[in-house]
Amino acid sequence: MKKGWIITIVIIIMAALAFALYFWFFKDTEPNSNQQPQSNSQYNATRTTGEIENETNSKAKVVPAETELYSFSTPIKSDDKNRLTNIKITCSRINETVVKAGKEFSFCKVVGQPSSDDGYKPADAFGKDNKIIQAIGGGNCQVSTTVYNAALGVKGLKITERHEHDRDVAYIQDGKDATVAYDYLDLKFKNTNQFDIKLYAFVSDGKVFVKVFRVS
Numbered sequence: 110m111k112k113g114w115i116i117t118i119v120i121i122i123m124a125a126l127a128f129a130l131y132f133w134f135f136k137d138t139e140p141n142s143n144q145q146p147q148s149n150s151q152y153n154a155t156r157t158t159g160e161i162e163n164e165t166n167s168k169a170k171v172v173p174a175e176t177e178l179y180s181f182s183t184p185i186k187s188d189d190k191n192r193l194t195n196i197k198i199t200c201s202r203i204n205e206t207v208v209k210a211g212k213e214f215s216f217c218k219v220v221g222q223p224s225s226d227d228g229y230k231p232a233d234a235f236g237k238d239n240k241i242i243q244a245i246g247g248g249n250c251q252v253s254t255t256v257y258n259a260a261l262g263v264k265g266l267k268i269t270e271r272h273e274h275d276r277d278v279a280y281i282q283d284g285k286d287a288t289v290a291y292d293y294l295d296l297k298f299k300n301t302n303q304f305d306i307k308l309y310a311f312v313s314d315g316k317v318f319v320k321v322f323r324v325s
Contacts, residue, residue, distance in 0.1 A: 174325055175322040175324055177320060178262075178321045178323050179321045180320045182255065182318045183251055183280040183317050186280055187248075187279075190230075191231060192248035193248070194229075194230050195232055196249070196312060199310075200252060200312060202220045203219055203252065203310040207305055207308075207324060208306050208307075209305045211301070212299070213269060214299075214308075215295055215296075215297050216253050216297070217291050217296075223245050223249065223291070229246045231245055232246075234246075250274070250286070250287070250288045252310065252319075254285070254286045254288075255317045255318070256308070256319050257296055258281070259308075260298045262321070265302035266302075266321075267299045271296055272288050273286055302323075304323055305323075305324040305325075306322065306323060308321060308322075
């Protein structure tokens with residue numbers, strides 16, 4: 110009889126231990142009414158990302174539209190490498206210049222004084238008494254001439270300063286040129302339009318190009 114009670118007590122203890130172990134290991138698997146399903150969490154994360162992207166896009170810069178108004182080119186007649194270098198440097202300084210409505214363009218102000226520190230080379234230029242000399246930035250007058258003729262082709266661009274050479278040049282017919290000399294002779298025009306204009310200047314296929322675009 111005593112042995113039977115011992116066996117019963119052992120069985121009860123083992124059952125209690127089994128129940129305790131079951132509760133300990135599997136209690137975290139019960140559903141939590143305060144926890145959202147995983148799919149909802151993923152949706153919320155996606156929605157948040159989208160909202161951030163939309164906010165970023167709304168703050169992105171709007172690129173103004175550009176419409177070409179006129180283009181003019183002059184042929185490069187000289188094979189002087191220094192002169193070509195000067196022309197390319199000057200074109201790069203004018204390229205993408207924006208002249209706002211009502212404002213004036215100044216060739217000398219935009220280009221600045223040619224200097225060997227900026228890469229300009231000595232090349233043929235007209236000196237006193239129309240003698241050909243070697244000058245830093247020789248060739249710039251072809252760029253200013255191209256800008257001048259491009260501006261002439263656009264309505265609303267009023268030439269306010271322009272000077273001719275005292276002798277003919279090879280890249281344009283007589284009377285269509287525009288000579289420049291820093292702080293002395295300038296090429297200027299005013300944009301009298303109600304919109305901004307943008308200049309593109311570059312060398313391609315043995316020519317100097319200047320294109321005028323409307324920016325709106």
